[in-house]
Amino acid sequence: MRSESEQPESDNPFTIPVATRVLRLPPYLFGKINALKHKKRVAGVDVIDLGMGNPTDPPDPMIIEKLTEAVADPRNHRYSVSTGVENLRREVGKRYWKRYGVRIDPNDEVVACIGSKEGFSHLCLALMGPGDTAIVPAPSFPVHVYAVALASGNVIALDVRDPEQFLANIDYTCTHLYPKPKLVIVNFPHNPSATVIEQDFYVELVRLAKKHGFLVISDFAYADICFEGYQAPSFLATPGAFEVGVEFTTMSKGYSMAGWRIGFCAGNAEMCRALATIKGYYDYGIFQPVQIAAIVAMRNCDAAVESIAEEYHRRRDVLCDGLERLGWEIERPRAGMFIWAKIPEPWAQMGSIDFAMKLLDEVGVAVSPGRGFGEEGEGYLRMAIVENEQRLRQAVRQIGRCMKQEVEQP
Incomplete structure (x- = not known):
């Protein structure tokens, strides 16, 4: 709180000239929903949150035990290496070999990140600059657009829901645009649309x-x-992939370690080196006990990862079954933790933002409006299957009640 002596002396207030890169960011379209969600919870409303892909399941107990053990070791509380400890990077290489038959040099072709979102954003900063252009998939996960904008680059968003047409549009854009795009970002299984591809796409x-x-x-x-x-399929399993790009993976989803903030960049050595250079200036690495626990997770917790996938499969069917009973047309995803649901008529006419606000305000179900992922997302809702089956059934009942009230209105 200001004292009297600190009150403005003139009618012309002091302005804060933020960087142009911040001014270039578009309005945050999820802001209204997040504000209402907070207000509801403060008021004691039990909000069923299907809005954010934030896993509610705990990690395997073995991972937590290893973290606890590592925290008790005073040697693990010092600054770590910004690219990740060697044993962790080596374990990433082993996992790629075991799952995808891909050989990776852990010294030059792997960088550990404070979550893949941080690594992705800093790699864009390392690669992009004024005048550079990136092609991103649309509907667009926000960081795929904003990280490029924060790096002063330009964005061309191409609809990704037909992968073959997406490739054709990349070819057409690169043929007719000068200067040509410097970067193409792909995301499969896709967030938010759940589109999937086969290996020949990457070829x-x-x-x-x-x-x-x-x-x-x-x-x-x-x-x-x-x-x-x-x-x-992994991009890196494609012949020639290491010559042109990198791949980001994370332990947030399959290992339920979202809040631990640990992910990886692997692939082209020069791109990894560029990311490592940026990280060397920005951070001192991931807390070492988290890295040690991640090593144990990758070595010993494959069964837990399979169990988590089976759980999401059951939740997918519970939510899709319920929405279909309400008259929604649902294309069941083959991967990921989201249902990309087309809003039925007449509610689609409201627009996805207003309909999402209605669900939250009237029946306490939070979802992400498709418009928040760009123009191509209008007419859809993204629903995260992060709640348990009982809560998902309750969410369906509450959505149905909201739709019934609308129908019964004169």
């Missing part, structure tokens, strides 16, 4: 990268959450 992407000279960043955050026999 064509690598061919286009070499043809047009662009770099590739693959955001592989949902690699561990696949259903009904589908296995999400």
